[in-house]
Amino acid sequence: MSQPNLVLIGFMGTGKSTIGRECAEKLGFAFRDTDACIERRAERSIAEIFEHQGEPVFRGMESATVRHLANQPDQVISTGGGVVLKSANIALLRRSGIVILLWAKAEEIAKRCSTRRTRPLLTNVEDTLAHVTKMLDQREEYYFSAAHAVVDTTGLGRDRSVDIVLSEYRRLAEIWPKIPPLESPAKHA
Numbered sequence: 001m002s003q004p005n006l007v008l009i010g011f012m013g014t015g016k017s018t019i020g021r022e023c024a025e026k027l028g029f030a031f032r033d034t035d036a037c038i039e040r041r042a043e044r045s046i047a048e049i050f051e052h053q054g055e056p057v058f059r060g061m062e063s064a065t066v067r068h069l070a071n072q073p074d075q076v077i078s079t080g081g082g083v084v085l086k087s088a089n090i091a092l093l094r095r096s097g098i099v100i101l102l103w104a105k106a107e108e109i110a111k112r113c114s115t116r117r118t119r120p121l122l123t124n125v126e127d128t129l130a131h132v133t134k135m136l137d138q139r140e141e142y143y144f145s146a147a148h149a150v151v152d153t154t155g156l157g158r159d160r161s162v163d164i165v166l167s168e169y170r171r172l173a174e175i176w177p178k179i180p181p182l183e184s185p186a187k188h189a
């Protein structure tokens, strides 16, 4: 029988792709990144899709990608930061595997995201930290209610984050699919 997928959710800049790629290698799973799948299919960058087709079209492509990936086994799926905004995406992802939320403090996210201009929701923003703080606040409930487990990567290097994610995945894979709800998730700033 195949094992549950490992699904990484979380805000932009929390390390989903970097950590996901490493976890996939260690688990012997395929690595899939929803944004990369969308770009390949659309033959455009995410920034271009937002600019020329708009966010609602992007969200439709994102849901179609989730529907496609959620049906395949033995994968680490790294998702775009807004995937949690649609409950249908989350229902499919939770059914396909163990959903781990990568969290980080707003200050760290703002620092990590300030050097790259590939994220349409964070470009042309005057105060990145204020914007990230606001968006995190708006999305926090979505993230925590979608997750089977949470890993706070603030201040952690990649290797340590990978170790913690893998140990959470292995712990929960043992009891899969009977995973208890997250225990009163701590509020993060």
Ligand code: S3P
Pocket (backbone or CB within 6 Å): 010, 011, 012, 013, 016, 035, 046, 079, 080, 081, 082, 083, 119, 120, 121
């Ligand atoms: C988004 C996050 C991005 C990408 C798009 C929208 C979001 O992915 O899907 O720019 O709504 O948070 P990353 O989280 O991989 O940067």
